[in-house]
Amino acid sequence: xxxxxxxxxxxxxxxxxxxxxxxxxxxxxxxxxxxxxxxxxxxxxxxxxxxxxxxxxxxxxxxxxxxxxxxxxxxxxxxxxxxxxxxxxxxxxxxxxxxxxxxxxxxxxxxxxxxxxxxxxxxxxxxxxxxxxxxxxxxxxxxxxxxxxxxxxxxxxxxxxxxxxxxxxxxxxxxxxxxxxxxxxxxxxxxxxxxxxxxxxxxxxxxxxxxxxxxxxxxxxxxxxxxxxxxxxxxxxxxxxxxxxxxxx
Amino acid sequence: xxxxxxxxxxxxxxxxxxxxxxxxxxxxxxxxxxxxxxxxxxxxxxxxxxxxxxxxxxxxxxxxxxxxxxxxxxxxxxxxxxxxxxxxxxxxxxxxxxxxxxxxxxxxxxxxxxxxxxxxxxxxxxxxxxxxxxxxxxxxxxxxxxxxxxxxxxxxxxxxxxxxxxxxxxxxxxxxxxxxxxxxx
Numbered sequence: 001x002x003x004x005x006x007x008x009x010x011x012x013x014x015x016x017x018x019x020x021x022x023x024x025x026x027x028x029x030x031x032x033x034x035x036x037x038x039x040x041x042x043x044x045x046x047x048x049x050x051x052x053x054x055x056x057x058x059x060x061x062x063x064x065x066x067x068x069x070x071x072x073x074x075x076x077x078x079x080x081x082x083x084x085x086x087x088x089x090x091x092x093x094x095x096x097x098x099x100x101x102x103x104x105x106x107x108x109x110x111x112x113x114x115x116x117x118x119x120x121x122x123x124x125x126x127x128x129x130x131x132x133x134x135x136x137x138x139x140x141x142x143x144x145x146x147x148x149x150x151x152x153x154x155x156x157x158x159x160x161x162x163x164x165x166x167x168x169x170x171x172x173x174x175x176x177x178x179x180x181x182x183x184x185x186x187x188x189x190x191x192x193x194x195x196x197x198x199x200x201x202x203x204x205x206x207x208x209x210x211x212x213x214x215x216x217x218x219x220x221x222x223x224x225x226x227x228x229x230x231x232x233x234x235x236x237x238x239x240x241x242x243x244x245x246x247x248x249x
Numbered sequence: 250x251x252x253x254x255x256x257x258x259x260x261x262x263x264x265x266x267x268x269x270x271x272x273x274x275x276x277x278x279x280x281x282x283x284x285x286x287x288x289x290x291x292x293x294x295x296x297x298x299x300x301x302x303x304x305x306x307x308x309x310x311x312x313x314x315x316x317x318x319x320x321x322x323x324x325x326x327x328x329x330x331x332x333x334x335x336x337x338x339x340x341x342x343x344x345x346x347x348x349x350x351x352x353x354x355x356x357x358x359x360x361x362x363x364x365x366x367x368x369x370x371x372x373x374x375x376x377x378x379x380x381x382x383x384x385x386x387x388x389x390x391x392x393x394x395x396x397x398x399x400x401x402x403x404x405x406x407x408x409x410x411x412x413x414x415x416x417x418x419x420x421x422x423x424x425x426x427x428x429x430x431x432x433x434x
Contacts, residue, residue, distance in 0.1 A: 003355045003377075003397055045419045046354055075250055077376055077419050099378070099419070122279055124350045124378050168350065199348050219346075221353065248354070248374055 004247035005048035006222040022179040024147035043242040055083025071097040090116035123168030133175040177205030277313035282325030317411030334386040347398040357393040373423040375415035
């Protein structure tokens with residue numbers, strides 16, 4: 001067995017609870033985040049990604065108490081994103097036992113932050129989330145602040161800028177596909193992988209395990225999914241699931 | 250994870266606490282030079298030499314902690330604690346499919362029986378994240394190796410000195426049994 005790509009559940013925090021959005025909108029309540037983390041822990045997930053979808057919008061600091069409670073239940077690597085707007089805030093989050101911080105809004109607001117964090121914690125601890133969607137007038141643009149502010153850059157441009165600024169990993173997050181089960185955006189995934197040196201995690205639209213195989217084939221270092229792991233179809237009843245040891249059999 | 254398996258632990262830079270502990274874990278992610286400077290600034294180098302080399306208290310270096318136990322690192326080009334005859338070198342792959350850092354879950358091949366790998370499950374996997382690796386001068390010190398572009402030393406042991414390149418504390422039950430074993434030594 002060689003190094004395998006990571007299958008990563010994405011958990012969205014909103015008002016202290018676990019929520020799921022659709023295309024970055026309409027948050028609906030899923031349950032208690034600590035309970036979800038306990039279940040994912042039992043399922044031996046490869047990595048967890050916790051994103052607070054309020055912090056940047058409301059200019060708030062992370063909910064440190066909640067992060068600490070989550071990390072103490074997690075016997076796997078944990079990435080956290082949401083409100084990482086300064087080195088001081090990043091330090092506090094790392095002290096809680098988080099392995100990686102995810103940066104999105106600061107890619108525009110405070111570019112220096114990536115290299116500042118990387119110089120202390122290493123580039124592997126700095127993940128840039130490249131959120132993007134198609135515009136009405138054609139063309140695909142990156143977005144900031146939980147998908148509410150359009151960037152002048154394309155996702156590929158922003159990916160290259162983030163890698164240059166010190167990110168050690170990218171999450172390529174399709175807003176259009178989130179919670180739609182359309183499958184990953186393999187076309188852009190391949191383009192981004194060939195235009196940066198750092199590992200790329202694909203996110204948005206995961207439908208079945210076949211998407212993980214295809215993403216592995218395309219060269220992804222990780223595959224993130226939310227809906228697929230917190231909902232049971234066809235009626236999107238809340239049910240936490242995970243393909244344990246998928247690439248290790 | 251230590252609390253979960255019923256082991257009392259404390260995070261400490263206090264000399265008197267370190268000299269009175271039964272086991273020591275030297276963790277760490279980050280830059281080698283920053284790590285050594287921290288140990289020096291806190292006056293821990295001499296304390297560790299005394300408890301590890303003279304009192305022979307078991308020590309487990311994890312990730313950067315493992316590398317700090319070696320003689321020297323290419324990261325910052327500075328000397329380490331020199332508790333084991335080994336060097337820390339940078340991954341340098343010609344093949345671009347091997348990205349650096351080596352990050353994710355990988356397997357190990359155990360090269361010897363040691364108290365720390367006693368009774369481990371078959372085909373365990375562990376979480377790695379590192380850009381530098383350890384090269385041991387003595388083959389007998391090698392506990393396990395891992396394949397990533399080449400075989401590198403993912404664990405070593407010489408008497409009471411243990412090092413693991415992967416993160417047992419982030420490796421579910423696979424890492425839990427390793428930590429439990431270490432604390433029984």
